[in-house]
Amino acid sequence: MKGSDPKPQSYEQLPLQFQLYDCSAGQSDCSQCRAVPEEYGCVWCSGTCVYNQSCTSVPADTCPPPQITQVSERCSVLSSSQMTCPTPAVTPEVKVKGVWFQLDNVRVHYETIKGKSFTYYPNPEFFPLNREAPDAPYRFKPGGVIAVEGQHLTRAISRQEVKARLGDRECEVKTLDNTHLYCEPPEIQPLSVDDRSELPCLKVFMGNLEVELGRVQYDSDSLSVVPLAAQISLAAGAAVIILSVLVVILMYRRKSKQALRDYKKVLLQLETLEINVGDQCRKEFTVASFPPF
Structure with a gap:
């Protein structure tokens, strides 16, 4: 009798599932890092939350006591019923616990005036004028406006609060939306206030934020010098x-x-x-x- 080969067995292919966890995402301080479940192996190491096998020093067993810091800005009194106060500058990792106005010995909390807590937003993002070659000057034809691109430009500020300067002259802000800022520079190219270059630099000021967007060179072909x-x-x-x-x-x-x-x-x-x-x-x-x- 001739032997018969056994039928090959069919195996069901099961999908493999992996779960990846980033210890540094969302854990900006020690208390948040230690609150992560132990199964993820996150430890507080050298001031940051990392995976335990990535720690090059001894992980911290306890968290240091929190540091409470107060920052303040002086307000400008406009009238008996109005004043303007610049927002105090804080770093992104700082958690704001409260904002108040100190009038001599009287403390007035922001929540009691507006009925809601004060919210800090991250700084807006600006793109260079010449995005393809940031080190090259931006060519501008007199008589037009300079268009600045960015993200979240109107999240916590209005057009009247934004200032722009080109060299030693003002670039008047005409329009501001969430992704664009348009300013009108002088007809004649301003002088540079920086010794590093003869070309003026466009700067945008939003409160305490100052952003340099690049050098601007006027198009000499369009200038009618008589x-x-x-x-x-x-x-x-x-x-x-x-x-x-x-x-x-x-x-x-x-x-x-x-x-x-x-x-x-x-x-x-x-x-x-x-x-x-x-x-x-x-x-x-x-x-x-x-x-x-």
């Missing part, structure tokens, strides 16, 4: 043309007045002639109607 001699010649030519037009207008008015006077004289002569002819006709008619006896 020499002083040419300007004087143009002014003299314009004056001659204006004077000639005035002379023509005066002569026309004089001719018009003379023509009007001649017309009135001719009209008077015609009226006199008409009267004389009428009188002569009446006399002839009277002589013809009554002949002498």
Whole structure:
């Protein structure tokens, strides 16, 4: 009898599932890191939350006591009922526990005024003017506006609070939305305030945030630089043309007045002639109607 080969067995292919966990995501301080379940193996090591096998020093068994820091800014009183206060500068990892206004010995919390807690937002993100080559100057044609791109530009600020400067001159902010800022620079290229380059740099100021967006170079081809001699010649030519037009207008008015006077004289002569002819006709008619006896 011939032996028969056994039928090959079929095995079901099961999908493999992996669960990855990043210890540093969302754990910015020691207490948050130690609150992660032990099965993930996260430890607080050298001021950051990492996987236990990635720690190059001895992990901390306990967390250091929290540090409470107060930062303040001086407000500007505008009137008896209004004042402006710049937002205190804090680092992104700091948790803001409260904001208040200190008036001598009186402390007024922000929550009691607005009815809600004060919210800090991360700084907006700006992109360089020349995104393809950030080190190259941005070419600008006078008469237009400079468009600045970014993200979250209006999250916690309005257009009136944003300032922009190009070199030693202001770049007036015309429009601000969540992703774009448009400012109108001077017609003539401003001077640079930085010794590193002769080209002016565009800077945007949002509260305590100051962002440099790159150098700006005006397009010289679009600039119409007229020499002083040419300007004087143009002014003299314009004056001659204006004077000639005035002379023509005066002569026309004089001719018009003379023509009007001649017309009135001719009209008077015609009226006199008409009267004389009428009188002569009446006399002839009277002589013809009554002949002498």
